[in-house]
Amino acid sequence: MPKAGLSAVISKSAVRNQGSTMKLGVINLGCPKNTVDTEVMMSYLRDFTITKNPADADYILINTCGFLKASRIESTRAISDMLKNRKCKVIVAGCFVTKELKKLRKKFKEVYAWVGVNDISNIRKAVEQGGVYTDSAPCVYKGMEHVTLLNPYSAYVKISDGCNHRCSFCVIPSIKGKYRSRKIGDIAGEIKGLVDSGVSEINLISQDLTCYGRDNYGRPMIGRLMKEILKRTKKFFWLRLLYLYPDLAAIKGIVEVMAKDTRVCRYLDIPFQHISDGVLKSMKRGYTGKHIEKVIEHIKSSLPGVHIRTSFIAGYPRETEDDLKKLEDFIGFGYVEKAGIFAYSDEPGTHAYTLKPKINPGVIKQRQKRLALASAKVCYYNNSMETGKTKKVLVIGKRAKGIYMGRTEENAPDIDNYIIFNSGKLFKPGDFARVKVTGYEKFDLLGDAI
Ligand code: SF4
Numbered sequence: 001m002p003k004a005g006l007s008a009v010i011s012k013s014a015v016r017n018q019g020s021t022m023k024l025g026v027i028n029l030g031c032p033k034n035t036v037d038t039e040v041m042m043s044y045l046r047d048f049t050i051t052k053n054p055a056d057a058d059y060i061l062i063n064t065c066g067f068l069k070a071s072r073i074e075s076t077r078a079i080s081d082m083l084k085n086r087k088c089k090v091i092v093a094g095c096f097v098t099k100e101l102k103k104l105r106k107k108f109k110e111v112y113a114w115v116g117v118n119d120i121s122n123i124r125k126a127v128e129q130g131g132v133y134t135d136s137a138p139c140v141y142k143g144m145e146h147v148t149l150l151n152p153y154s155a156y157v158k159i160s161d162g163c164n165h166r167c168s169f170c171v172i173p174s175i176k177g178k179y180r181s182r183k184i185g186d187i188a189g190e191i192k193g194l195v196d197s198g199v200s201e202i203n204l205i206s207q208d209l210t211c212y213g214r215d216n217y218g219r220p221m222i223g224r225l226m227k228e229i230l231k232r233t234k235k236f237f238w239l240r241l242l243y244l245y246p247d248l249a250a251i252k253g254i255v256e257v258m259a260k261d262t263r264v265c266r267y268l269d270i271p272f273q274h275i276s277d278g279v280l281k282s283m284k285r286g287y288t289g290k291h292i293e294k295v296i297e298h299i300k301s302s303l304p305g306v307h308i309r310t311s312f313i314a315g316y317p318r319e320t321e322d323d324l325k326k327l328e329d330f331i332g333f334g335y336v337e338k339a340g341i342f343a344y345s346d347e348p349g350t351h352a353y354t355l356k357p358k359i360n361p362g363v364i365k366q367r368q369k370r371l372a373l374a375s376a377k378v379c380y381y382n383n384s385m386e387t388g389k390t391k392k393v394l395v396i397g398k399r400a401k402g403i404y405m406g407r408t409e410e411n412a413p414d415i416d417n418y419i420i421f422n423s424g425k426l427f428k429p430g431d432f433a434r435v436k437v438t439g440y441e442k443f444d445l446l447g448d449a450i
Pocket residue numbers: 163164165166167170171172173207208245
């Protein structure tokens with residue numbers, strides 16, 4: 001999903017390794033998987049000086065997203081805007097390039113180099129020689145190439161790339177190819193290096209964490225991977241798991257490891273997409289609403305206090321009022337603590353694109369609003385129950401003198417809520433604090449450090 005405006009993204013490029021006289025501006029669009037690709041490309045170019053000011057840059061690297069119409073619009077706008085700066089060379093990389101190279105080349109003739117999502121290891125060549133780099137076979141980085149971070153205290157680590165599911169609405173498998181897992185030793189070694197160099201939070205990401213290991217080890221290995229990461233890394237850090245398919249067997253393995261080690265955040269992100277059996281079947285998700293309830297029941301009974309984040313699609317073709325009501329009731333009941341509601345995006349090339357009748361775009365927006373309201377009410381209620389509790393908090397910045405922002409383990413970066421707290425003690429981003437919750441405002445908690 002697109003996550004920020006252009007200037008915000010550029011200003012996030014606070015990185016290590018600055019040195020060359022050549023200046024590089026970086027625009028990172030899309031999901032955390034793209035963030036890692038951007039960081040790997042920046043690692044290959046770590047002798048460049050990173051600039052926050054595009055007018056100052058010799059090169060601008062735009063890592064695009066082509067997953068949904070909204071992200072393609074955002075990526076197109078970024079390319080257009082950056083090409084207005086005639087002084088610098090613009091390099092466009094990412095999913096959008098892999099998906100629509102021909103169209104893009106026709107529209108943006110002044111682009112200096114094009115780099116597909118599987119060609120990020122060619123970024124150096126692209127910068128030095130320009131041209132088109134889109135023919136590499138699907139791959140995934142090994143680990144040593146990931147040394148430059150957009151956020152110095154909280155890192156995303158990709159454990160695989162690609163996807164073997166065939167959800168009816170999704171173009172990702174056609175862009176990224178089949179699921180391919182990295183090796184346990186490579187991932188655990190990369191994470192040890194990141195934590196030893198001062199990273200406080202590691203967020204494991206993949207299109208589906210529960211599928212990890214099935215390709216190269218022949219069985220789900222996510223539990224084994226977690227154990228190896230925790231064994232190798234002695235320093236205190238948070239390990240967070242993002243994006244799980246509701247595969248109960250693999251989730252049981254994950255929960256078992258989580259229950260034994262407090263370094264694993266009590267938080268799981270499991271996109272369910274819908275709750276109605278008819279819609280789930282049409283989406284080709286391979287499970288039912290009952291199965292979702294079983295998964296939630298297992299997690300909650302094994303890990304009291306855990307937060308589950310999920311995402312739902314509103315306005316899928318043929319979604320009836322009854323389907324929607326079921327979903328609204330499910331969200332309102334508070335089975336999950338956090339739900340992101342996305343409006344259905346009709347993507348050419350998917351099975352869902354062929355389904356009729358479609359829901360009118362205006363009605364999709366209304367449905368999205370209705371579900372988002374149900375989710376917001378659950379969030380207010382959950383926040384009201386936190387007052388008086390003491391929480392471990394990862395400090396992420398300062399708001400004003402003596403006022404800090406942080407996140408509890410139940411809140412992931414870039415998507416969840418903050419805790420705003422007072423403290424006479426000095427903290428820097430990446431420190432952990434203990435904070436007593438004293439209240440809440442809208443979505444965020446309020447507190448005092450103790
Ligand atoms: S699990 Fe489904 S929605 Fe997620 S990337 Fe794979 S095909 Fe797309």
